[in-house]
Amino acid sequence: MYLWKQEMQSYRDRLQSIPPFERLAIAVSVMDWTLAEMGQIQPGVVSEYIASSMQKAHEAVGSGVEKLTISDEMLDSWNDVDDQAEEAGTTHIMSAILACADAPGGxxxxxxxxxxxxxxxxxxxxxxxxxxxxxxERRSDKCVEAISFQKARIIDFL
Structure with a gap:
């Protein structure tokens, strides 16, 4: 995270100037890209939770809303599902989804x-x-590529 923070800090305040429905579009596109880069997630409750949440996220973006809305049942089950997220990276993706859904004002x-x-x-x-x-992190192609992709998505909306 050291490299990410160093590279992305200058974008932090600029994100607020992007309209909320576009911020959600950025979030969903970055989550999609991240999931694609991560590769196959083992079948089970975690992959089902992520797939179901991402389907809702795409519907939200398609509707032009300002936040992801998932059912109370899904929100309530987050901790239980996260307890089963032993595969590398899955807890972070689930946290990204939760952050998008737990944004009362958009x-x-x-x-x-x-x-x-x-x-x-x-x-x-x-x-x-x-x-x-x-x-x-500087030597990691994945880290550098992730930062480049995120910056490009932000710039598309600025």
Whole structure:
């Protein structure tokens, strides 16, 4: 996360200038890309939760709303599902989904910043080398690619 924070800090305040429904579109596109980069998630309750939530996220973006709405049942089951998220990166993706759904006033710039961080962390954890820290992240193609993709998505909306 060292590299992500260093590279993305200058975008933090700028995210608030993007309309909330567009912030949700950015969040969903980054989550989609992150999931694609992560590859197959083992079948089970975690992958089903993520797939169902992402379907709702696409519906929300298609409707032009400002936040992801998932059922109270899904929100209530988050902790139980997360307890089963042993596969690298899945807890971070689930946290990104929860952040999008737990935004009463719409997806703020600060919440979007957090979602982007969760997505980066999902990939960093999924493809983590034995080395950790800023230099290890700089050498990681996945880390660098994730930051480049996120910046490009933000710039598309600024």
């Amino acid at each position: 997806l703020s710039g600060e919440v979007l910043y957090g979602v982007l961080c969760f997505c980066y962390e999902a990939l960093r954890e999924r493809f983590e080398e034995s080395d950790v820290g800023l230099e290890a």
